[in-house]
Amino acid sequence: MIRHIAPLRKHSLESSIRVQLRMVHHKVTIIGSGPAAHTAAIYLSRAEMKPTLYEGMMANGIAAGGQLTTTTEIENFPGFPEALSGSELMERMRQQSVKFGTNIITETISKIDLSSKPFKLWTEFNEDKVPVTTDAIILATGASAKRMHLPGEEIYWQKGISACAVCDGAVPIFRNKPLAVIGGGDSACEEAEFLTKYGSKIYILVRKNHFRASVIMQRRIEKNANIIVLFNTVALEAKGDGKLLDMLRIKNTKTDVENDLEVNGLFYAIGHTPATDIVKGQVDEQETGYIKTVSGSSLTSVPGFFAAGDVQDSRYRQAVTSAGSGCIAALDAERYLSAQE
Template sequence: MHSKVIIVGSGPAGHTAAIYSARANLEPVLFEGMMAGGVAPGGQLTTTTEVENFPGFPEGITGSELTDKLREQSTRFGTKIETETITKVDLSSRPFKLWREDAEDQEPDTCDALIVATGATAKRLHIKGEEEYWQRGMSACAVCDGAAPLFRNKPLVVIGGGDSACEEATFLTKYASHVYIAVRRDVFRASNIMAKRAANHPKITVLWSTHVTEAKGNGKVLTHVELTDAKTGAKKDLEVSGLFYAIGHTPNTAFLSGQLETDETGYLLVQPGTSKTNVRGVFAAGDVQDKHYRQAITAAGSGCMAALDAEKYLEELEAEAQESGSKL
């Protein structure tokens, strides 16, 4: 199957790119993935319960509901959605080639422009009790979930020792009664300024050489976590109403096999102020190229950019084809 535009990814970035591309009559095809990276179609947004900071929803909306609305809007304008995962691509020549999961020995799908919006997956420890209390007191995004009623004026714990952990713990002090940072070593990995800011905050207690080894609750929500001393192995319970992972994200770029330039942590690099990657005709949007903001609204904005960049690129291709006397 050949398409003018193929979008890989189904979060706010992918669907916004699809909406803009479809309204420009580019007839986009969007591969939403089937549990790609262990996450349902819609990406990290589907792991968030209440979304209160996406414009246009003054009463808030759940992550899954917002994902459903984005999907409905994409299909309304003519986007063709494939509930399959792309596992291999060839970007060495045009048209670009993409292979579906379990179909790598078959003819690939092809496209003139490719938008990569596969996001980044939050790292989790998968401790005992996590499956039961995920989204019921456990999260990987303090900015997304920290203001939820479940966490207000309650003690919370953040796991991590880098800048993200210190930043998220400091952010949570706006809402929590107290915030603990569980650091597996006896020093922060964070920069000096971030570490000092967290360590000196009156509402933050740093738990050095500490592993969180179990999430406990009342069957409905998280109420405690089990702490294990990294040096002695001693265990104790800590009463908290929320646990936040701040141990990093993994950009979902393995299927690209290194064909696009990335930074040292694997995030796709784009030309400043654009969605353009180092391969002409390939564009990146959302968290797969954004390790700083990682918000649904910023992802949506970059999806718009990618669609507009792709549209302009296709116009350039058509003009070049006409000049050379051939047809695109």
Template structure:
């Protein structure tokens, strides 16, 4: 069958593929490039607003990406993902702009169904790479949509060095280790960092909590929540905050707000069939992308709750491709023998 790009296989024709990739971020496309160059003819389902994101994942919602190697002047997130996609297509990846909504990992070849075709005959694959990513949890504050990526971020490492935050007062929401790490990191760039903690104590480990409380450029606002994000229509410049004990509300002038309240991995498709941790992240064999089911690999933020960077996602996508290619080669070799 001739490769289809951005196509849809007619319902009367069901595909069997050596490797199917579910997800279209750096992990998925890197896996696709490696597999396509190895003549595996991968099929990549980029989804249609899957997990709330356009094809390309979280990077499609970011502006300047300055920490991805090879782009010394930075590059817009959507542009970077367009380049990933172009490279996948160049080497022959079959990209399908549909969402995989159901999957059966109980036996190989694995069976899967597209959204809207759950009652039709399944399509099959010898190996599957899950690269569906994760999304930052948001609070749904008034003004949040207006100033998302215009002063509001969920990744200090990704965005902290952006010029609009330099030498400006910043705020972090959260009370765990992630919040402590993000706030400490932001002191390199901001003039001062306020940490909003809903409770009267931190959930962070003792060593991280001590580091946070002793830092001269950090102020912890206990029993405090944000109620509204305000700005000039283009950039954030103020938070309305409230003390949950006294009920007092006031303004907190800041130019940046960073959420550190966790991420939600997009694992609902496979959570009941693959081993996951308590937060829903897919567990992989240490040093590999192999999941608890042979032939199913997980790459990117769907299995990485620590780093969550485009470059680490791309690296794990490479690993998944090499491991899937090796598995298929070994099985084809044994069949020939």
């Protein structure tokens, strides 16, 4: 007897797909693609926790690899006596994550629900479908430096313009050259003071007629003969020869007088914006938007949800400190998951 087998109907196929989607569950999910994310992935993979890492697809306007991919030369990451590019460093970290078994998905997480366990995740292409679930999350989405978007900025970004003096100040193009820092807070003062090790003269451009920096930082600036403060001053345009920055058009806001300031480097010190929108209102944050963590750990106000790297670090923001916090987050997540078994 021959039994007739009906073809699989469309609605049956859709039901099957939905069932499969419901079955997508990760033990631990890492969101991010910088040093914190990949360090966490390496530690968790070696601990056989089978992490899944969503590296994003131009998340926050930055390619996978994070802010380091916009840095041309890195000389201060341990283990690399010869300088290497930020992209090369991040590619090596990614390869190490893959080598130990990390499942890397090149999609951007657009929505997270931390209200119940397991946590729920949606990607930007899956917002209207069944979510992926996970027992633990490490958020390592970083923070992006605020930029001024001056005319000429795109031409000279990383060719004279930077948002991190500690990262880029020692680059040869800045050595023994006049440099400028924009900002009026402690960060601007600290960066200007740091740059005196390399530049011939450091200008600080302050929009108002006073600093926002602490008194002690102001006193240090006043005592430094290599730093010149220009109050009531704003930058209007970045200029150069098309290859490197060599001039900054500035204006005095009180007199409206404009002139060109000869500088070979411009450093923004006007703050950073942490990439925390996907968990806004679900986890405790600092006033500046960075995620609050228990001192010395990656623990947040939500058990099972961990924060690592620049998304919770408003002070240091270095590749090596991010990597260290990624290690901490991995160990915290491993302990948490082991306790749930």
